[in-house]
Amino acid sequence: MAKEAYDHVAIESAEQAKWEALDLYACDLSETEKEKYYLLFEFPYPSGDLHIGHWYAFALTDIFARYKRMQGKNVLFPIGFDAFGLPAENAAIKFGKDPAEWTYANMERMRQQIRIMGTSVDWSKEVVTCSPEYYKWTQWLFLKLFEQGLAERRLAPVKWCPKDLTVLANEQVIDGHCERCGTEVEEKNLTQWFLTITKYAKRLLDDLDPLPWREEIKDAQRAWIGESEGAKLTFQLIGPGIEPTALGTPVVPVFTTRPDTIYGATYLVLAPEHALVEMLMEKVANPDEVAAYVKKVSKKTDRERQEQKEKTGVILGGITVVNPATKEEIPVYIADYVLASYGTGAVMAVPSHDERDYAFAKKFKLPLRTVISGGNDELYTGTGTLMNSGPFDGRENLEAMGEIINFVNGERVTNYRIRDWLVSRQRYWGCPIPIVYDPEGRAHAVPQEHLPWLLPTDVDFTPTDSSPLSTSKELRERVTRIFGEGWTPECDTLDTFVDSSWYFLRYLDPKNEDDFSEQALMKQWLPVDRYSGGSEHTTMHLLYARFFQKALYDLALVPTSEPFNERFNRGLILGPDGAKMSKSKGNVVNPDEFVGKYGADAVRMYLAFIGPYNEPGSYPWSLEGVFAMRKFLDRVFQLRERIEDTEASNEERLQLDKAIQKVDTDTERFKFNTAISGLMVLVRELEKQEHVSRSVYQDLLRLLAPYAPHLADSVWQEVGGEEESVHQALWPEAGARDAVTAPLIVQVNGKRRGEVHVDLSATEEEVLAAARGIETVAKALHEGTLMRTVYVKGRILNLVITQI
């Protein structure tokens, strides 16, 4: 280590104690003189020990919090725990521990570890989602949505994990497997609670446009919402025993994005779960065959359906529909390539112009009819001129689209891929759904005076196919006592994503017993200015939180319809071998070990230096890198010995200004890696001097303070910084000094031939004269003819010379 290394153990604990004594980081939310800045990071799940990922998430966001404070902003930088969830329950099942005890013990351990990082989080705003004080309001908000008809109960096919014995949200199924345990999921029908996020699909999509998020984040959400414009067309159903009823003629509506191809629709396909299938089963000529197919398909998971290479299906014998354009009767099939849950659950098949229909038609030897010219193959999905399309022949397909829809009495329709949010969980360790059922089985809200609707403690956690809460005697008795005989409790708990959809509102007013958060504070502090988190939350958490915000906005409960202004997705720290850290690979880096050796400041700075924080890359941890960062900090420490109370030299001021500018702009946009390189350059330049002006050194410490908060503060006091803590000091500003001279690059035909030092005010002639002094330039001028010169002040002089 360096000649004089600082004592990181002593310094870091002393500084942390000082900050706590000064209560530096508690944000006074009611203060209005300073401009507010709400900096948010995704609150952790209390899994137990802090790993590198937590450091990367918290300690680096902390750099920005400290920077914003020094800029004179009133910074809210809160923390809490997303404390409900499966791991606590699994620990209960496995080790017989009380989930609450397990969770609270973990939180306490993590609080200590987070202190070690030197983060400036405001603990006074802490929220814990599993505490009754918090979930009281989760329940209250759920009931607000329920009152609005945004929470619904219905029977639906749901994903079921046979290992965790629970229902999973669509989003928690990764490639057909359980997100948590990797087990292949099955399907099962249960009555579940849904939040009807689909009602907000359009607004969730449209409101993305003005958000200052990276395009990739917005696009991921757009894809998830999945808007597509098309038309609903109606096909009349014909078959034995199918008669017009009082309601009209039986019809099959289909959704299509290609109504222009209607003349090419040569058959129609129903999803196996389509509502009409049951009725048609009694009329078809081949009922056994159809029933067998539907049964077989019902056992397959979505994944299996997708993976099958060949299309499968069965014809509905004797049933036809009328193509509304051609008036032909065309056959009807059931096939599982059509999804019941999208559109109308039925499609018109145009094998000549749709890949899936083509594949199906080939297999079942169904006729093709080309209605758009343009391709040379049987299958063509592009645009072109209509043919075989009656009165529309010769028209361009896109241009005739509207008229065709009208011609067949269709209507324009926009569909969304996003599904309603299934929030029921058959688990114990979650927020109880504040619903009770009357003797007729109707759902009723638990009245507000009974909130929080407490999670009972007398339950059996052992997984079964029913919810753990159903084993609680206390809960049953509570319901009987309050509502009467025959009333029963809802025994499912809420998805933890519900808890985390509004936690940033609660940070503003975490102890409020009368409201989920105070209106005036929300008005002052929303939206969140910058939200830092992992890219894995792009399509779930971010979308859910946005949905909540919009729903609450419509109820006039929050002041903005978007919760977050800026959003930054960070990357991933890999093991030293470049692979994702995992216990099985033995490449897990333990931050404590490095903190012990080199100090928290070195670890923070190393993580900041490893790669750009404003994009979701993945960066391998380097053992040498942390050490190098510590050496740099030692150099800063040693530099204090050269302090003299002299006026800053021109060179010092120039270097300092450059550094301030660099560190400032790069810190602002989360490019901590290049900000640190700017600091390194400054230190190197200052080391070249025998003496360093005290004010320059102090400014260096200010720049360093967000990055190495302990060391910077310790030395700050030693060198007589004005404020008690450097974290109370202001961010330095670059002086407006214009450089007088600058090196100017001389090029010949765009190739560098040398440089000249000239006054910035020099004219082109003067510069050219100076350039002639360069040997290779003179030679080129001698051998060729100077056609023109391009002079960019302060940058280059390019001589365009033609050879003779």
Place this chain on the structure above:
RNA sequence: GCCGGGGUGGCGGAGUUGGUAUACGCGGCGGAUUCAAAACCCGCUUCCUAACGGAUCGAGGGUUCGAGUCCCUCCCCCGGCACCA
């Protein structure tokens, strides 16, 4: 397949509106110090060449006085979506 983001030394990565490509760091090499080693300090380190010089940002083409940056074609990697009609 579609959408988005990328491809720069041995490695992580810098490169404002087109204007010194390879900042900063790691690693490597050499030196200094030492009885010796580690640490620390100094220098070198894109490639080819003994040197002069030349080449170089995934490949190829184009625009320009000048292209990592802009345009076209193609290849590869990462992320998202995916039988969504």
